[in-house]
Amino acid sequence: MESAEQINAKLKRFVGSDEIYKHWLGIKYTSGIKYLAEAAECFWLLDAIASHQNANLLSLPQLREFQIWRLVVQEKSGVLICEWDVGKEVLRQEIPYTNFPLPRIKLYLIEKVLLLPSEY
Numbered sequence: 454m455e456s457a458e459q460i461n462a463k464l465k466r467f468v469g470s471d472e473i474y475k476h477w478l479g480i481k482y483t484s485g486i487k488y489l490a491e492a493a494e495c496f497w498l499l500d501a502i503a504s505h506q507n508a509n510l511l512s513l514p515q516l517r518e519f520q521i522w523r524l525v526v527q528e529k530s531g532v533l534i535c536e537w538d539v540g541k542e543v544l545r546q547e548i549p550y551t552n553f554p555l556p557r558i559k560l561y562l563i564e565k566v567l568l569l570p571s572e573y
Contacts, residue, residue, distance in 0.1 A: 455492045457554045463488060470572045478503035480562065485569035493554050498524060501533055502560070502567060505544060510535070513543060520562040526553050 455463075467485030474482050480503045482490075490496045502522055511517055521536040531551045535544040561568050 454494050454552075454554060457556075460489070460492050460554060463492065464569060465571065467569050467572050470568065473566065476500075476503050476567075478506070480506060480565050480567055482567040483569065483572050485572050486560070486567050489558070489569070495551075495553055498533075498553070499567065501546065501548075502535075502562060505535065505546075506562075506565070510544060513537065516543065518564055522560045522562060522567075523557065524548075524553065524560075525557045526551055526555065 464485065467483070467488065470483035470485060472484050472487075474487055476482060476499055478500065480499075482499060486499065490499055515537040516535075519537070521539065523534045523536070525532050525534070529550055529552070531548040531553060533546040533548060534542055536542050559570055561570060561573055563573070
């Protein structure tokens with residue numbers, strides 16, 4: 454696994470995306486997300502976000518086209534939060550243990566494509 458500093462430095466280089474990958478649970482993701490999943494060994498994060506794309510969450514019209522996902526990590530545990538706008542939390546998942554190397558990450562899910570904010 455790369456260090457947090459290396460991952461953060463490389464994440465800043467992703468602007469737009471020329472390739473889209475398909476996740477087995479139906480969402481798609483960009484090159485920046487692919488890099489993050491490989492470098493931080495966090496394909497579980499993609500699985501978690503994709504697993505929440507169900508009728509319960511998507512019953513809110515504002516979440517069908519745009520979602521903000523944040524992972525906040527402290528002392529090897531984390532919380533995954535979905536918002537429909539900044540500060541408008543609709544879902545929270547506690548993660549008892551994670552080796553995710555960054556203290557936090559924010560991702561967007563736009564029309565079923567997961568991407569880094571810099572790729573938006």
